Amino acid sequence: MTKCAALIVAAGRGTRAGGGVPKQWRDLAGRRVIDHTLAAFAASDRVGRICLVLHPDDMGEAKAFRKAGHLVATGGASRSGSVKAGLDALAVGPDGPPDRVLIHDAARPCVSPALIAAVAQALDTAQGAAPALEVTDALWTGAEGRVTGTRERAGLFRAQTPQGFHFAAIRAAHRTHPAEAADDVEVARAAGLDVRIVPGEERNMKVTRPEDFARACKLLEGHMDIRTGNGFDVHRFGPGDHVTLCGVRLPHGRGLQGHSDADVGMHAVTDAIYGALAMGDIGQHFPPTDPQWKGAESHIFLRHAVNLAAEHGFTITHADCTLICERPKIGPHAQEMRTVMAGIMGVGVDRISVKATTSERLGFTGREEGIAALATATLVRT
């Protein structure tokens, strides 16, 4: 099976969508528009290298995409200019020019794996392939709020992306195309390439106007795998001069005992993520019998759970941790704890909660024999 490179153009300004921020960076069902689009291509076994084309003002986002192994190019003033920049970047990428390329709008975040595969497969026997839907409504011309005529709709299609081509041919076509073009099919046809129509999908809409966000959100949520996991942990007090809770070291008259740094809060959050994935628990991944984890800092465990979630296509959208202890007082440190855990988890601080309660001096936490923590985590895969 020949793999295709994916070229995702995201350098537009989204003026029709409004909202203050270009649409590809706006939140849609718990993730940015561009992240939905990228995830769809990253999950396809027909796709190899991925190149994202960003606006010069958005290059601050490039680092994270490059870290994830993707190419990033700087876009042009028009969609065609951005496609050209992406094709040039792919041509000199670390693997050399790809055989085939699927060119897609970042603004089509609901693209399905089946459609990506259908376009890629069509390239086995076609010079170009792109999805489209037959026009089913009557077509009018109009001016000043009045209908001025009707048009024949037979043979008319609504074009979608991804538009797939053999790489060298579409790069040459874009290089020599004299003017702007609505899409890559127009450029390909002007160069004499034959383009096959693949049945498009209604769900593969382009987010263009403000009202499109609600529709795209519904479509994505219908396909969402939303998981909630819980975690619970206890560590007993022993000799020591500090405790580490949710990644923050707090001076204390006693320390928490454990094989690792005994960060009971971070352990509960880590277990909540494993729970949402239904992939065991911290003891299974980091056995206490293994000497290499003696005294280990708990961010190692949390990072492992976070990476496991990402490997399985999940985004962590929220975590909530409750620490149960009489002392130390958590309130003054909760913000720092949230910041530390959000940093490790790669999510906004507004998605991480840390709070505390006493047990009214009842039970082992009330007698200050130890600290307990419970946590929930919510994970989403679209």
Ligand SMILES: Nc1ccn([C@@H]2O[C@H](COP(=O)(O)OP(=O)(O)OP(=O)(O)O)[C@@H](O)[C@H]2O)c(=O)n1
């Ligand atoms: N100079 C440009 C213009 C558009 N695009 C990308 O082309 C796709 C389709 O374009 P469109 O929906 O028109 O996006 P915008 O140009 O951002 O929207 P608008 O025309 O409303 O400003 C989008 O993913 C957009 O980011 C691009 O990469 N570079």
Ligand SMILES: C[C@](O)(CO)[C@H](O)COP(=O)(O)O
């Ligand atoms: C390429 C495209 O998505 C095909 O429908 C579309 O032409 C790009 O969007 P625009 O609104 O025309 O810029």
